[in-house]
Amino acid sequence: SQQGEEDPQALSIQEGENATMNxxxxxSINNLQWYRQNSxxxxxxxILIRSNEREKHSGRLRVTLDTSKKSSSLLITASRxxxxxxxFCATALSSNTGKLIFGQGTTLQVKP
Amino acid sequence: DADVTQTPRNRIxxxxxxxxxxxxxxxxxxxxxxxxxxxxxxxRLIYYSFDVKxxxxxxxxxxxxxxxxxxxxxxxxxxxxxxxxxxxxFCATSDYMNTEAFFGQGTRLTVV
Numbered sequence: 001s002q003q004g005e006e007d008p009q010a011l012s013i014q015e016g017e018n019a020t021m022n023x024x025x026x027x028s029i030n031n032l033q034w035y036r037q038n039s040x041x042x043x044x045x046x047i048l049i050r051s052n053e054r055e056k057h058s059g060r061l062r063v064t065l066d067t068s069k070k071s072s073s074l075l076i077t078a079s080r081x082x083x084x085x086x087x088f089c090a091t092a093l094s095s096n097t098g099k100l101i102f103g104q105g106t107t108l109q110v111k112p
Numbered sequence: 113d114a115d116v117t118q119t120p121r122n123r124i125x126x127x128x129x130x131x132x133x134x135x136x137x138x139x140x141x142x143x144x145x146x147x148x149x150x151x152x153x154x155x156r157l158i159y160y161s162f163d164v165k166x167x168x169x170x171x172x173x174x175x176x177x178x179x180x181x182x183x184x185x186x187x188x189x190x191x192x193x194x195x196x197x198x199x200x201x202f203c204a205t206s207d208y209m210n211t212e213a214f215f216g217q218g219t220r221l222t223v224v
Contacts, residue, residue, distance in 0.1 A: 009152075030210055039217070040220075042116075042202060043155075045212035088154060092210035100145065100206065101211055104154035 004089045004103030012109040019076040021106040022071075023089030030092045032065055034074050037086045037105070046074075046087075051094065081112045115139050118203050119218035125193050125223055133219050134189045136202030142208055144186040146170075146178060149200040149218075158201075161186055162208075193223040 007022045023032070031050045037041040046090065049056045049065045058064045062075040076083055088105045116137045122202040142163045147155040157170030159178040160198060167178060176177050177189045182205050190197055195218065 006154075033212060036211075040200065040218070042215035042217045043204075043213075044189060044215070047210055090213070099160060100204075100210065101157065102147070102155040104152065 004091055004101060006087075006103040006106045008106060009104070010107045010109075012111065013079060015079060015081055015110055015112050017079055019108055019110070019111075020078050021074045021075070021085070021087050021089075023072045023103055023110070025072075025089075025103075026070065027091075028094040029067075030094045032063075032072050033072060033092070033100075034061075034063060035071075035088045035090060035091045035102075037088065039085075043088065055108045076108075079110045081109075081110050082106060084110045113163045114213045114217070116203055118201075118202035118219050119176070120219060121217065122220045123222070125221070127223055129193050129223070130191055131193055132188045133201055133203075133221070135216060136184050137186075137203075137205040137214070139205050139207075139214055140183070141205040141214075142183065143206045144180070145204040145206075146176075146188045147188070147202045147204065148172065149202060153169055155202065158188065159208065189220075190223075192222075195223045197221065198223050218220070 004025045032110045033048045040081045047058045060077045065072045070073045086107045089103045119134045134180040145160045146158040159179045164180045203216045
């Protein structure tokens, strides 16, 4: 089964609203990363949060990590139509096996 | 030029044929990955490699093989393609610190 599971699977909002996506994982991690994928294209890295960090910001993105609950959230503030994409969380395991394991993704639609 | 280049970008092949997907990277990273993406299932890890002498199976390696010809090159082979291997395949690379992964644009493979 997947290391990471994301919720919701799909999200539709109006431009200007905030979008929140959640990721849960099963085993201890070294870091957790969020990626964006435009339809059928390659994934692009958004932000990385290490296991000893609780919150990180990058522009309109805010990521939180709760290692006690094995969960993370990605908040996109003041969303734009151009934010329409799929968003994936990925975990780098603390055992440093080299694996980067992805969740199933959240598909975000931002309506103009 | 792209950091990670995959060839071909699209391929249609017949059941039973052998096919190779190629990947090269210019990041100078040691770690390389092959993922498969199916709708609703996110990205699943097929194989990963720490360096030219290190190859590891991922979650779904059956029916696939890989070759790490050089630090910059990592190819994926389907020895005898079957229709349920129809998917979008991604190659990625990251450094030994498990920081962000850089993805290729993907190869859309259809097995008929």
